[in-house]
Amino acid sequence: MNEAVFDVVIIGGGPGGLSAALVLGRSCRNVVIIDKGTPRNDVTLEAHGLLTRDGIKPQKLRQIARQQLRAYRNVTCFNDEVIQVEKHTKQFIVTTRLGDAFKARRLIVATGMIDELPAIPGFREVYGRSVFPCPYCDGWERKGEPLAVFGNEEKVVNFTKLLYNWSKDLILFTNGAAQFDGKFKQELTDHHIRIVETPVVKLQSNEGKLEKVLTETGQTFFRTGGFLLNTREKQAFDLSEQLDIHINERGGYESDDHGLTNVEGLYVIGDAKNSFVGLAGAAGEGYEAGVVINHELSMEDWE
Ligand SMILES: Cc1cc2nc3c(=O)[nH]c(=O)nc-3n(C[C@H](O)[C@H](O)[C@H](O)COP(=O)(O)OP(=O)(O)OC[C@H]3O[C@@H](n4cnc5c(N)ncnc54)[C@H](O)[C@@H]3O)c2cc1C
Incomplete structure (x- = not known):
C-alpha cells in the first residue's frame, strides 16, 4: 500500500x-x-x-x-x-x-x-461506424441519407421525429411488434416513415458501412446508416x-x-x-x- x-x-x-x-x-x-x-x-x-x-x-x-x-x-x-x-x-x-x-x-x-447492443448478427460491425446512438454526435455526416432507426419503446417515436430533422428518408425497425400506440404509428406513416415490425435477422455491411437490413420474412431494405435508441x-x-x-x-x-x-x-x-x-x-x-x-x-x- x-x-x-x-x-x-x-x-x-x-x-x-x-x-x-x-x-x-x-x-x-x-x-x-x-x-x-x-x-x-x-x-x-x-x-x-x-x-x-x-x-x-x-x-x-x-x-x-x-x-x-x-x-x-x-x-x-x-x-x-x-x-x-x-x-x-x-x-x-x-x-x-x-x-x-x-x-x-x-x-x-x-x-x-x-x-450491450441488440443481439442482431452484423450489429457490432456497424456500431460506431455507420449506426450511432446520438444524432448530435453523428447526424450531420448522415444528413439526407436513407437511414434505419432501431428501437421499440414509446420513446422511439420522439427519437424518430428528432432524426427527421437530419433525414426524411427513415425506416423504423421495431424488431418485433411495436410497443407504442396506434396513433403514434399513424403520425409516423403520415410523414412517410415506414415501420417494419418483422424481426431483423441480419445487418449487412462493408467495412462498417451499413448496406442492407434483412428481416425474418426475407425482405431486404437498403440503408446506408442508422441510429439506435437503446444501447442497453x-x-x-x-x-x-x-x-x-x-x-x-x-x-x-x-x-x-x-x-x-x-x-x-x-x-x-x-x-x-x-x-x-x-x-x-x-x-x-x-x-x-x-x-x-x-x-x-x-x-x-x-x-
Ligand atoms: C459510438 C459512440 C459515439 C459517440 N460519439 C460522440 C461524439 O461524437 N461526440 C460526443 O460528444 N460524444 C460522443 N459519444 C459519447 C461520449 O463518448 C461519452 O459521453 C463520453 O466519453 C463520456 O465521458 P466519460 O469520461 O464519462 O466516460 P468515458 O469516456 O467512457 O471514459 C470512462 C473511462 O473509465 C475507464 N474505466 C472504467 N472502469 C474502470 C475501472 N474499474 N478502473 C479504471 N478505469 C476504468 C474506461 O476504460 C474509460 O477509459 C459517443 C458515444 C458512443 C458510444
Missing part, C-alpha cells in the same frame, strides 16, 4: 476524469488518475461537437489531455483497472488489478458506461456491491448537481452519472466537481 494520502483519486480517464484532473492539478492538489483504457466510444473513428476538436479521434483527444497533464507533476496517471473501493471514516482505499493501493481524501468516479448501457464499473451508493432509474449513480453522491466524499461525473452526456458535458462535469472538491479541501485544510 502506498502510504501517502492523496487529495483525490480519480477512477476513469475519459473526458470527465481528465478534466477533473486538470482543474485539480492546477489547484495544487495531489491527484492520482487510474484508467483501464476501454471507453465506450472506442468503436468510433471520429468524435464530434466538442469546440476546437470537431472530428477528432477519441484516442487522440485523451492523448492530448494526458500530454498536457504532464506539466502538473502533482498529477499521476496510471494505466490500470480499479477492482476495489473501500471507505474508512474519512478516507477511501482504492485497489487496482496490478496490485497497487491508494488512499484518498476524495474519490471521483468517472468510469462511464458500456453498451450499464455501468462500466459497478460500485453498488462495494459501497452503499444510490442508483437512479436510468442506471446512473444518483448525485447532486455537482456530482456528490450519498456516500460522503464520493463524486460521480460523466456518463456514469448521466448515462450519456457527451464529451463536452463530461468535461464540464469534471471541471465542476474538481472546483467543488478543491473548495471543500481548502476549507478543511484551513481548519
